[in-house]
Amino acid sequence: LIPIISIVGKTDCGKTTLIEKLVPELVKRGYRVGTIKHDVHGFDIDLPGKDSWRHSQAGATTVIISSPDKLALVKKVAKDHTLDELAASYFSDVDIILTEGYKKEAKPKIEILRSGVSDSLLSSHDELLFIATDRPGNFADSPSYHLDDVSGMADLIEKKFLSEKKPQIQLVIDGQEVSLNEFAQLIITNTTLGMVSSLKGIKQPKEIVLKIHKK
């Protein structure tokens, strides 16, 4: 399971700015970081007049622009995706995901409290990983860090979420990741490797992606 941490707080409390500080700190420590921004009002990322916009306007469900160093995708969807759905579909190659928003999902939270902008917590104590604030020290029940103490925050994130090695197997059923105990991981991995190894032309697979749709 890829760890997902949500940065929450009131409008203009500095969520994007905190992400801008945490991402390079984690990258510097050797981790691959993904981010998810929640935009409940919709957005406009594709530029009018560009070819990709024209493809999308013509009715394509999914449009990709692919280049040797960057890939962009715009996809029409029928519903707001959950963080687990997004993680399973698009983030197989990162070590950790930071989200901007998503205060209603049950993921560990970093909540920003800033003088004059926010005074009370949005998050419950249970889901609160720590508070990032311009006046730390006043929160007896939860750890708090100064908004500038990026190294301290990254230490805690690293210790809590990045010390264990990455999973070798991921199983997603109807959009939800299924947690597997060690025995189930072993059975499924070995059975799948066994099935696949008997196929013509398959020698030493490094990555196997298997999708099954039932009518």
Added chain:
Amino acid sequence: LIPIISIVGKTDCGKTTLIEKLVPELVKRGYRVGTIKHDVHGFDIDLPGKDSWRHSQAGATTVIISSPDKLALVKKVAKDHTLDELAASYFSDVDIILTEGYKKEAKPKIEILRSGVSDSLLSSHDELLFIATDRPGNFADSPSYHLDDVSGMADLIEKKFLSEKKPQIQLVIDGQEVSLNEFAQLIITNTTLGMVSSLKGIKQPKEIVLKIHKK
């Protein structure tokens, strides 16, 4: 296997315009269409100053903006992806993919020939599905359509690529889709369903996605 058709032709021959005509015609006939634009020179889809751009600039490998009706992703990649890789990762929910460019990949081609812009074919006879041109009828070995005959082109695409029902199983190994005969499809589907059904909490899965990484 999701059918992939590449629209190729010289610069300014009208590739985007043809895609703008074919996509709504196929959508009207009930198909879900995806498109891929090849940009060998890189591109700039994310707007400076927007939050997603700031996440990407901070070093995030993959950035997503998610809203209830649209999802956008910008991902840094280490190499140009093949069409099969893109299809396997991002297009599981479409019936057909049209690409703009990708003349070097071995996919069926629609080649545009336009007076004054292009006179000779880029595609080999083997991979040429048909020619779309402003002067049809002069090509003895390959079918040709007038650039405005969207209905005729869609008829051929539908007949050749969309009449068979969609596959129920997709297996991708190290980025390449593996074709499975009926027996292998049956064995892998049933074995996987059997493994999964014994897991706690799993009742009647509609979609199963299994990813295995070998160290």
